[in-house]
Amino acid sequence: MIVYLLCSFLFVLGLYCLVAKKNIIKKIIGIITMEYSVNLFLVLVGYRARGIAPILSKGADKAEFIAKSVDPLPQALVLTAIVIGLGTIALMVAICIRLYERYGTFDMTEIRRLRG
């Protein structure tokens, strides 16, 4: 239980950073933190106590492997999510660099004020 709570505390930290900070890079950092915590939570749900990685070695017993292996399905889905997160973060940083060129600041309120 305390592991789940620490994981959701990480999510709350990211959400706080996304909502309360004015700097755009800080907002991106918040999104990254939230993404990490969600990935971590999915892997934590699939963990088996004293489990082994879901890789079948050569001379291993099949029944023992099934009884001891951790859940491979969340791992496969999280593997997809990690790579997609990299692409979206690259897009966000690119937009930030363009905004900095246009307005000369990372401040959210300044960017809003200069509009129109």
Added chain:
Amino acid sequence: MLVLISLLVFINLGAIIAIESKYLLSTVISIGAVGFGLSIVFLLLGAPDLAITQVVVEILILIILIRGTVTLDNTAIEKYRDTFAMVISLIFFGMFLTFAYMAFKALPEFGHPLMRVSREYLQHGVEKTGATNIVMSIILDYRAYDTLGEATVLFTAILGAFVVLRRKGRKKIGEKDTTKVGIPGEF
């Protein structure tokens, strides 16, 4: 268990430092510490594929973020500190944590996963797909369409980043072909 909890506390401390730090460069470095700690946690949880991917992705994120911040404005913004919004958001996040606690009680206990679908994969994965790594057999065989969709999303995101970053969209009528189009060396 103790190692896992201490690593999670380390990750949380790194995130707090990243959020509250004054300089953007130290923020980026702290988020790197968070990512590498997360990769060690994945290794402890029996997910070596995830640990390797997390290390690679974390290095790339660090490179991208440092590229975005280091040559530009490097200080945080301290002008408008809205205490009212901060207090309200902290109250709501406390409520979020409370409801999350109530939801976690309904989950299966930590260390005893429900493995209804995965049992099938573990049992017949090696015969059906020929891969001894069950995670890889799920990604590349059972759920290969998911991976195809991932490749599409990744392609679209990188294409979007390229389009946003390029210097010049199209050339004028009389212009020569030698004008720089694409990601320039310096901004």
